[in-house]
Amino acid sequence: MRLTSVDDVLAAERRLAGRIVRTPLLPCPQLGDEFALDVAVKAENLQHTGSFKVRGALNALLALAERQATPAGLTAFSAGNHAMAVAFAGRAFGLPTVVCMPPHAVPTKIEAVRRWGGEVVLTDDLLATCEEITAERGYHLLPPFDDPDVIAGQATLGRELLADGPPPGLVLVPVGGGGLISGVAAAVRRAVPTARIVGVEPATANVVGHALRTGGDAPATRPVSMADGLAAPFAGRLTLAHVRDLVDDLVEVTEADIRAAWWDLMAATRLLLEPAAAVTLAALRTGRVTAAPGTRTILVLSGGNISPTMLTTLP
Amino acid sequence: MRLTSVDDVLAAERRLAGRIVRTPLLPCPQLGDEFALDVAVKAENLQHTGSFKVRGALNALLALAERQATPAGLTAFSAGNHAMAVAFAGRAFGLPTVVCMPPHAVPTKIEAVRRWGGEVVLTDDLLATCEEITAERGYHLLPPFDDPDVIAGQATLGRELLADGPPPGLVLVPVGGGGLISGVAAAVRRAVPTARIVGVEPATANVVGHALRTGGDAPATRPVSMADGLAAPFAGRLTLAHVRDLVDDLVEVTEADIRAAWWDLMAATRLLLEPAAAVTLAALRTGRVTAAPGTRTILVLSGGNISPTMLTTLP
CATH class of the missing domain: 3.40.50.1100 (Rossmann fold)
Known part of the structure; x- marks a missing residue:
């Protein structure tokens, strides 16, 4: 690897x-x-x-743009900080964003995603729900770390x-x-x-x-x-x-x-x-x-x- | 002026x-x-x-030193931030420090003065008490703002x-x-x-x-x-x-x-x-x-x- x-x-x-x-x-x-x-x-x-999450999220999105692969929208799953970073990056590039967050996420983090125009889906099954939404909408799942x-x-x-x-x-x-x-x-x-x-x-x-x-x-x-x-x-x-x-x-x-x-x-x-x-x-x-x-x-x-x-x- | x-x-x-x-x-x-x-x-x-108080306190003490007027010790009266700054400046120059603070001062500020080796006198009559101690000990009263x-x-x-x-x-x-x-x-x-x-x-x-x-x-x-x-x-x-x-x-x-x-x-x-x-x-x-x-x-x-x-x- x-x-x-x-x-x-x-x-x-x-x-x-x-x-x-x-x-x-x-x-x-x-x-x-x-x-x-x-x-x-x-x-x-x-x-x-x-x-720090905004560093990785923005770099990933900018790298996609360099490869002429800017997506129609972004999805993410996150306890909060990566969700906020993806919503921030999405707003910067005018892309719609859907993030899956756990129902017990810190309220400040949920509010921040919404303030930047992100759509929040609260779910305990973060990964499966996020993959489903990604496929339905044809968006790009921006991975949190891997x-x-x-x-x-x-x-x-x-x-x-x-x-x-x-x-x-x-x-x-x-x-x-x-x-x-x-x-x-x-x-x-x-x-x-x-x-x-x-x-x-x-x-x-x-x-x-x-x-x-x-x-x-x-x-x-x-x-x-x-x-x-x-x-x-x-x-x-x-x-x-x-x-x-x-x-x-x-x-x-x-x-x-x-x-x-x-x-x-x-x-x-x-x-x-x-x-x-x-x-x-x-x-x-x-x-x-x-x-x-x-x-x-x-x-x-x-x-x-x-x-x-x-x-x-x-x- | x-x-x-x-x-x-x-x-x-x-x-x-x-x-x-x-x-x-x-x-x-x-x-x-x-x-x-x-x-x-x-x-x-x-x-x-x-x-910000440390800027003024340090500058005043350094200016005294330039005039060959470094005092034997420092006094101050303050709700807390100037007290901390004077204690910090005193420690930096190896000078004893006595600060007069109100009894209701924020506990974190009192503790910080003591951590830097400052002596704390709690009093409601800040100015008079501080002037008295200054005269008794022959220290220099470092003014908070004027x-x-x-x-x-x-x-x-x-x-x-x-x-x-x-x-x-x-x-x-x-x-x-x-x-x-x-x-x-x-x-x-x-x-x-x-x-x-x-x-x-x-x-x-x-x-x-x-x-x-x-x-x-x-x-x-x-x-x-x-x-x-x-x-x-x-x-x-x-x-x-x-x-x-x-x-x-x-x-x-x-x-x-x-x-x-x-x-x-x-x-x-x-x-x-x-x-x-x-x-x-x-x-x-x-x-x-x-x-x-x-x-x-x-x-x-x-x-x-x-x-x-x-x-x-x-x-």
Whole structure:
């Protein structure tokens, strides 16, 4: 299986120029003090649509256009962030969009899709419903993570964090279906061979780790986590190949770990973050990931789409 | 009274280089759509200590050092953000710091001062207590806003927002004692004479507006607002002179306006913000400030220090 090349990433970077936010890499001395590390955060919650997903979705759509294969419309299935990204991309290109989302999706995410003109279908059977709608309407299903153009789009985030600071010794990335870490690893691994790239999954939504251990199976029980953005129903084949080859380690954190880290990460960074982003801090707090004192450490903060009711449960 | 000159601002910029965060100017298409304006936000909540206050405090301390007048220690009085900035500056220079804060100060702000080694004195009589401690210990009282070096420090924020985007047509700035808007106006007015610079005060904490109307008096009742960072007890003489000469308009918003705008501003920007920052959006929402369609509009988001309990009151 061909992994994402430097040329793929450069092509994505060229396509996305001027269309995405170059999100800041922000120093976080408070977390640096806590762990005796040199900590910075890649604030991807500040991306258009509030998550990294718009990088992959736009790159995939632009790549289709280059191949003269612009579709009549777009479909997607997603807990929310990919849905928002596809609706955003659809609006940018004047294409109708239908996204399948779970009935328990974060209300803010559903509203955002509708604000960008996307049609929302709430269903528990995301993949089958989405495939059916795609066939009926003759639209293009834009995959959430298991796609070379989507991964190359996410890789542009890795390029930016390399350009905006000293070479990292440790990069911590939230893992759902594996698209983000595949892209980041493709960009970082080749430029900084010594960097440790570690993925973090919720213990209750660990499809990538489960597939690595079992040789590719999806878990028997449906993944559920307060980090809703990471509860992918299955890992990708292409993302698994990237994780196997390019990622150093994959660790898990509990729901209690995520809950405890969430507010503290927002307070330390002054960013509005979704719980998915907090798995990175949870991995450091619980000692699942350690590094030598002073290590340049980057936490990839994947998104910031939450509903206010989620905040009322804070300590 | 001599207002802040371009040279003062350039000197501050030189002193602060490498010591502060160059906070991002972020596009906000969601708010742009709402008002048919070209909206960007200056995310000063991402500054060290979580507010713009560190610019003025550090510049004042560095200016003292240039005059061979580095004090034995620092004192300050503040609802919180200036206290944090002075404690941060004190730690950076190895100086002991005592800050007087009101008993009802946001707990997160008190904890942050202590984390940076500052001594906190809780008192309702901020100014008198602070002057007493200053005299007893022979420390230097670092003023919160009514000081040329503090204003020049805040002005560096204005320089950055000019450098990082097209010339603004409208700049909205939260107003407490007037230090931030004095600095921003000093930087922006001279570079972009056509820009409208508008200050926004809580109606219940409007010391600058009150002083302008009465010729300098402090209000009879103590200012109180959910925007705790704006509840300055009195306006400055120097800041009043800046506002009179350099600011186009000063408007007021109610507590209900601020509460309604607060979550929406966080959701639209994905930034953790204190209510003070939300007076800018409240002024647009209530029509207190208007601009021609497409006007390049910058909201100065002054800080992001909140306690989690404040979030439990959200809608």
